[in-house]
Amino acid sequence: MSPAPAGGTRARQRARPPASRADPARLLAWEVLRAVDERGAYANLLLPALLAGRQLSARDRGFATELTYGTLRALGVLDGLLATVANRPVDEVDPPVRDALRLGAYQLLRTRVPARAAVDSTVDLVRRTSGERPVRFANAVLRRLAARLEATGGDLAVLLAAPGYDDDPVGHLATVTAHPRWVVETFAAALGGDLARTRAALAADDERPSTHLVARPGLIDRDGLLRAARDAGLAAEPGPWSPYAVRLAGGDPGRLPAVLAGQAGVQDEGSQLVVAALSRVATVGTDTGVSVDLCAGPGGKTALLAGLLPRTRLVAVEPRATRALLVAAAVARPAPAPDPADAVSGPAAAVGDAAGSPGAGAEGMAGGPVAGRSNVVVVRADGRAAPLRPGSADRVLADVPCTGLGALRRRPEARWRRTPAQVAPLSHLQRQLLAAAVDLVRPGGVVGYVTCSPHPAETVEVVTDVVTRLAARGVGVSVLDAREYLPGVPDLGDGPFVQLWPHRHGTDAMFLALLRRS
Numbered sequence: 001m002s003p004a005p006a007g008g009t010r011a012r013q014r015a016r017p018p019a020s021r022a023d024p025a026r027l028l029a030w031e032v033l034r035a036v037d038e039r040g041a042y043a044n045l046l047l048p049a050l051l052a053g054r055q056l057s058a059r060d061r062g063f064a065t066e067l068t069y070g071t072l073r074a075l076g077v078l079d080g081l082l083a084t085v086a087n088r089p090v091d092e093v094d095p096p097v098r099d100a101l102r103l104g105a106y107q108l109l110r111t112r113v114p115a116r117a118a119v120d121s122t123v124d125l126v127r128r129t130s131g132e133r134p135v136r137f138a139n140a141v142l143r144r145l146a147a148r149l150e151a152t153g154g155d156l157a158v159l160l161a162a163p164g165y166d167d168d169p170v171g172h173l174a175t176v177t178a179h180p181r182w183v184v185e186t187f188a189a190a191l192g193g194d195l196a197r198t199r200a201a202l203a204a205d206d207e208r209p210s211t212h213l214v215a216r217p218g219l220i221d222r223d224g225l226l227r228a229a230r231d232a233g234l235a236a237e238p239g240p241w242s243p244y245a246v247r248l249a250g251g252d253p254g255r256l257p258a259v260l261a262g263q264a265g266v267q268d269e270g271s272q273l274v275v276a277a278l279s280r281v282a283t284v285g286t287d288t289g290v291s292v293d294l295c296a297g298p299g300g301k302t303a304l305l306a307g308l309l310p311r312t313r314l315v316a317v318e319p320r321a322t323r324a325l326l327v328a329a330a331v332a333r334p335a336p337a338p339d340p341a342d343a344v345s346g347p348a349a350a351v352g353d354a355a356g357s358p359g360a361g362a363e364g365m366a367g368g369p370v371a372g373r374s375n376v377v378v379v380r381a382d383g384r385a386a387p388l389r390p391g392s393a394d395r396v397l398a399d400v401p402c403t404g405l406g407a408l409r410r411r412p413e414a415r416w417r418r419t420p421a422q423v424a425p426l427s428h429l430q431r432q433l434l435a436a437a438v439d440l441v442r443p444g445g446v447v448g449y450v451t452c453s454p455h456p457a458e459t460v461e462v463v464t465d466v467v468t469r470l471a472a473r474g475v476g477v478s479v480l481d482a483r484e485y486l487p488g489v490p491d492l493g494d495g496p497f498v499q500l501w502p503h504r505h506g507t508d509a510m511f512l513a514l515l516r517r518s
């Protein structure tokens with residue numbers, strides 16, 4: 001029988017480990033890491049749920065959050081570092097022990113926790129979660145790592161033997177910024193090969209994003225939301241670009257009455273900008289009074305667009321039942337009230353129903369309308385076959401499913417989960433959805449094509465390809481200069497498209513193309 005490795009699989013079969021001093025913040029972070037690793041959980045959903053169920057001090061909550069997100073973002077670097085001191089490939093270490101070591105390595109590398117405390121607390125965590133057997137191994141690994149970090153001043157390029165920047169800039173950046181190589185290549189391609197900007201974009205993925213709120217037009221204005229946030233003790237500032245945005249330095253926006261009442265919501269400022277831009281484009285010719293949100297779930301953009309186009313009947317299309325219900329929840333909210341404080345009990349906005357509106361019929365809608373408060377009707381359907389007549393909409397928003405490479409700072413584990421193989425199928429679906437959007441819009445109407453990814457295969461290439469193919473079929477589409485619809489927002493790229501970036505705008509890396517059907 002071969003000896004079980006320290007931290008090997010047998011450790012899990014041991015009797016229940018003795019209680020130890022593992023502190024609650026580290027334990028909670030470890031639990032999230034395990035769930036992400038074992039069952040593909042989403043940290044940004046699981047962590048708040050676990051935090052809500054525990055009695056932790058504000059300091060411990062902050063620490064648990066930093067440990068969880070920071071460790072998940074830096075996973076590639078942490079595993080690389082651990083491999084240099086573990087004398088074995090990291091993926092051969094028992095997963096529960098490996099996750100504890102990752103947390104310890106993160107504390108050594110990126111926090112001000114003293115090295116000794118980082119090592120000792122990780123050893124306690126290992127003891128508590130895996131028993132005594134792997135404790136010596138964990139202790140030795142982290143002590144070696146602490147010594148190496150001290151000896152090199154934490155220089156990752158040295159520690160991880162990164163390729164020299166001059167020899168292999170992409171490899172170098174991938175190593176020192178903890179991104180897979182293909183993501184570095186993607187960002188570089190989207191930034192025209194500018195490697196200094198690529199480095200800045202990659203670095204921005206590691207910064208803790210502020211929380212952005214949207215003041216939903218007609219329900220609350222931005223100043224009212226700002227006041228409400230400050231009154232609730234939150235550090236709030238107006239967003240620099242969107243007239244509806246408030247940025248929070250921290251704190252829980254979920255307890256704000258305006259958010260609970262649906263007058264405001266959590267929404268990245270970049271998402272607000274692309275919706276605002278679409279609403280600002282004047283249509284040419286006679287409006288039908290119908291607009292479409294073709295990929296609506298979970299409904300953040302639907303809610304904003306409905307507020308910006310109050311006289312439009314907005315058909316929100318979403319194929320997944322759970323997400324369609326989220327759209328319904330996002331729009332089934334109180335109506336405008338003169339004083340935000342009264343809005344919770346204010347009158348409901350006009351009930352929307354696609355039936356009878358030009359081009360939109362309730363009959364044939366897969367699943368039927370599932371919500372209709374205000375000017376929105378939610379329809380469960382595939383956007384490629386939405387139950388709407390061609391040419392029936394004034395505006396169509398196609399916020400297509402994408403790799404989400406533009407929101408890596410908000411989804412810490414995503415950079416390691418996404419693969420280049422996912423791009424082509426998405427790109428195919430995106431082409432189909434954009435073509436469907438153009439089909440739905442009337443001549444003189446406008447399509448907004450949006451991704452939360454800067455990948456050229458999901459952005460410029462999709463738009464260029466679809467416009468070319470449609471032209472070959474005699475469908476005229478002109479590409480508008482989307483930058484003109486975001487006045488005051490600097491550095492939007494060379495046009496005619498808009499590409500936002502975390503490092504330039506503090507937003508997710510949203511892409512926007514505006515197309516007018518002729």
Ligand SMILES: C[S@@+](CC[C@H](N)C(=O)[O-])C[C@H]1O[C@@H](n2cnc3c(N)ncnc32)[C@H](O)[C@@H]1O
Pocket residue numbers: 271294295296297298299300301302317318319320323381382383384399400401402433452
């Ligand atoms: C990027 S998300 C949209 C986010 C949304 N606009 C918001 O701001 O809350 C893309 C959505 O498209 C939906 N989707 C996936 N396949 C689709 C299809 N064939 N037709 C329409 N929507 C689809 C997904 O379920 C997902 O909810």
